[in-house]
Amino acid sequence: MTVVSIKTRAAVLKGPYDIELTERELTCGPTEVIVKNHLMGICGSDKNFYRGKLPPQTAEFRQEPGFPFYLGHESGGTVVEVGERVHEYKVGDAVMAFGWNNNFADYFKAPVTDLQPVPPGLDLDLASLGEPVGCAMFAGMEAQVKLGDVVAVFGAGFAGQVIAQCAKAAGAYRVAVVDVCAGKLRLAKELGADVVVNTAEEDPVAAVKDLTGGRGADVVVEAAGSEEAINQATQALAYGGKFVFYSWVTQPVRLDISRWHDDGFTFINACLVHHTREERFVWAPRALRPVAQGLVKIRPLITHEFKLSEIKDAFALVDKDDTAVKVVLRP
CATH class of the missing domain: 3.40.50.720 (NAD(P)-binding Rossmann-like Domain)
Known part of the structure; x- marks a missing residue:
């Protein structure tokens, strides 16, 4: 199987209030998937990290707290590469991210356990916020x-x-x-x-x-x-x-x-x-049905939108503007 590397811009937090885009190269491992991002969300936890309040390593999938810190976990997009042992997804599938994989990027790489298929009836903008929703x-x-x-x-x-x-x-x-x-x-x-x-x-x-x-x-x-x-x-x-x-x-x-x-x-x-990975495949589709139905409205909660290249401005706004509810970025 030919190994394909993909270059991407990705956000790194070098210290408190010091965020920038760097270039990373992603190579898909045998049980991994590479996803082209459609939309990314800034979580309240990201705001805390930006301010220097890094998370405790209370789960095995979280990176050890310290700088540089690779940000991003709310996003969704389209599969562009799958590992040789991946059977759950194929190129072209729409997926939601449910893990910390430096998702503030054009592309991100994730193990299959950190992804979820986009359920029927949910457009990719809303599906990209599937994790916080x-x-x-x-x-x-x-x-x-x-x-x-x-x-x-x-x-x-x-x-x-x-x-x-x-x-x-x-x-x-x-x-x-x-x-x-x-x-x-x-x-x-x-x-x-x-x-x-x-x-x-x-x-x-x-x-x-x-x-x-x-x-x-x-x-x-x-x-x-x-x-x-x-x-x-x-x-x-x-x-x-x-x-x-x-x-x-x-x-x-x-x-x-x-x-x-x-x-x-x-x-x-x-x-x-994040601690019910197997169960998540059962309850996540059910939890998102009311959103697809329109019973729970998400679009009004998206208060600000930026390009990925404007990530410094996006985090500056999140830090200073308490009226911001959900700030999103597009590649």
């Missing part, structure tokens, strides 16, 4: 929202917006979205949230209690990733309610957990997408 949809499904529930989502970023829409689609009586950014809250309201709470203007715990006659929410979702939000969500939850953890909190936090013991909460760890 899948993560959030998985959380929305795992939250087990029931008809008549009051749901409070803490955090109106990309994931929080998706989870709030899931709650409405599942039959929640009221959905409240909590954030400090007025622009994100306006968007949440446009996408179906019943109540939005700006923490710069009011106490979110009091607001949720007012909404529920003092009971608290039946389900709270923590999608903000902060110590304050976790503690506020704890106080806003009703006796016997469900606490859904979504955020990736990489720094130690201090938590007031007396209610966790006293009030019979159920805890759901809802961001297991």
Whole structure:
């Protein structure tokens, strides 16, 4: 079999706030696939890395934290090369990335376990965001929202917006979205949230209690990733309610957990997408069906678009502009 090498521009983070495109050469291994990118998304975790807060190596597939750090995991595109032992994909297949493979690039190389076929009915723009959409949809499904529930989502970023829409689609009586950014809250309201709470203007715990006659929410979702939000969500939850953890909190936090013991909460760890590779092939198509149907709207969440060559500008915007929800790049 002829070995083919493909040259690509790829992003490397040389240090905090120091990102640039370099040239890399990709050679497809026997169990690997090379994909031509269609669209890439900037994750909230990428923003943290850009600021120098590198992730702990808590999984075997993550690179050891340190610079240079090869960025990118949200993308999708078309298969252009497959290894000799790859039977799952062929050249021309449309795929979604579900792994860290330096995806801020014209082309990226990935093991077959880090890819997912694009499901029927989902166009490649949305499929290229299959990883962040899948993560959030998985959380929305795992939250087990029931008809008549009051749901409070803490955090109106990309994931929080998706989870709030899931709650409405599942039959929640009221959905409240909590954030400090007025622009994100306006968007949440446009996408179906019943109540939005700006923490710069009011106490979110009091607001949720007012909404529920003092009971608290039946389900709270923590999608903000902060110590304050976790503690506020704890106080806003009703006796016997469900606490859904979504955020990736990489720094130690201090938590007031007396209610966790006293009030019979159920805890759901809802961001297991990267640790359920085999199961993902089963649940990902199901999770993305409501997106293909239009029940959960993703396009309004794409607030900014750049070319890959403008990656410095894209990260500068993500770093400074809290109104940005999902920033994408095209090759």
